[in-house]
Amino acid sequence: MSVLAEAEVDLAAVAANLDTVAGVAGTELMAVVKADGFGHGAVPVARAALAAGATWLGVTSTGEALALRAAGFAGPVLSWLHRPDDDFGRLISADVDLGVSTVPHLHAIVEAASRSGRPATVQLKADTGLSRNGANRVDWPDLVGWARKYEVEGSVRVRGIWSHLAGADTLDGRGVGRQVAAFEEARRIARTAGLRPDLAHLANSAAALAAPATRYDLCRIGLALYGVDPFGAPGGGAYRLRAAMTLRSTVLNVKRVPAGTGVSYGPDRVTERPTTLALLPLGYADGLPRAAEGRAEVWLGGTRRPIVGRIAMDQCVVDAGDLPVAIGDPVVVFGPAPGTCLTGGGCVVRPGCAAGTAGGGCVAGPGCAAGETDAGWPTVAEWAAWARTSPHEILTGIGARVARRYRPVGR
Known part of the structure; x- marks a missing residue:
C-alpha cells in the first residue's frame, strides 16, 4: 500500500537515549509511553526501552495501560489519570499501579478492590507546586490517612509517593528547591501516618539529567527518550540525544x-x-x-x-x-x-x-x-x-x- 507520508522511528535511538539518561541519573527509569509513545508507537517504544534497561512504563489512562498488558508487557506499569468512576477493577486485575490524587478516587479504588477480591497497588501523588493533579498541602494529610487505613485493612498497598515538577523544560534552581522541600514534607507526613512506600519519584527528563536532588528512587523519562533535548536545544543538546x-x-x-x-x-x-x-x-x-x-x-x-x-x-x-x-x-x-x-x-x-x-x-x-x-x-x-x-x-x-x-x- 502506498503512503503519502511516513514517520520512521529509530528504536536504536530510543535505546541509546535511555542509556544516556541512565548513565547520568543512576536510578531506575520509567519510560513514559503515554499518547502512543509521544506519537512514536507505545508498544515498539516500550519494548525497546525495557530491553535497554527501563524497569517501569508510564501512561495516563486505562486504555493505554490495558493495551500494554494486552501486548504482553508483564512488568510494572503506572497509570495516573482517571475519573472516579473509571473501571478500576480491570486495572487492579491487570496488576497496574494506580496514581491517586484525591480521597474520592481512593475510595472508588478500594470499592473496586473489594469487588475483585484482591488489593489495589497505588502511588499517592502530592501537588508540590504544579497546581495541576496531586493533593495539595491541605488535602494531603487526609489522603495519606485514608491510604494508611486501607493499607492496614488490606485493601490497598501503597507502593510509591510521587509528584511532578512545574518546570518541564527549564530548571529554575529556586523553583526546584521549593518543590523538593515540599516533596520532602509530603514524605514526612506520609511516614508520620505510618506509610512506608518502596518508591519516591519526582524527576522528569530535564531533572534526571541536571537536578540530582530530584532523582530519588526512579526518574520518569519522556521527551529525552525520544531524542529531544529537554532544555530546548534544536538538536540533541549537550547530552547528544538522538532524535527517534x-x-x-x-x-x-x-x-x-x-x-x-x-x-x-x-x-x-x-x-x-x-x-x-x-x-x-x-x-x-x-x-x-x-x-x-x-x-x-x-x-x-x-x-x-x-x-x-x-x-x-x-x-x-x-x-x-x-x-x-x-x-x-x-x-x-x-x-x-x-x-x-x-x-x-x-x-x-x-x-x-x-x-x-x-x-x-x-x-x-x-x-x-x-x-x-x-x-x-x-x-x-x-x-x-x-x-x-x-x-x-x-x-x-x-x-x-x-x-x-x-x-x-x-x-
Missing part, C-alpha cells in the same frame, strides 16, 4: 509560476519572482501546525526550502526556488540534527554533507552506512519554535494517516 523520529514525504505536484502568483488559501502569500512550487501531501490533519506558517522549512533537493502560504488540512506548498524539483522527489520534514550519527557507529556529519557521500566536510565512520547521514534537516525543536509550541505537541500531533515504519535496534 524522522518525518518524510514526497513531492506530489510541481509547477513553475510567475511573479505575482497567489499561493494557497487567501492568498496570504504572493510570489515576488518566478519560482517553482512543490506540493506536499501533509497538512494540519497530519501534524503540521498552521501556527508555523511563514517560518517553517523542509529539506528538499539537498537544502532547506520554506513552506509558503497557509498550511491546509491535507497539504502544504514549498517554494523550491530554481531547484530542479520533480514529482516523487523525497522530502524530510524533520529528523535528527546536523552532526547526529544515525547509526550510532561513530560517523561525524557536518552541514553540507549529502546523504551517502564524503563531500562537504563529512567524515564517515565505520558505522555510517551510505544514505544514513542527515545533512541539514530541520528538527522537531525547530518546528516547535516555528509554531511557538513545545516539541511534545509536534510529536504527538503526527496524525494516524502518517504511516509508522520502525528501524529495529541493531540496524
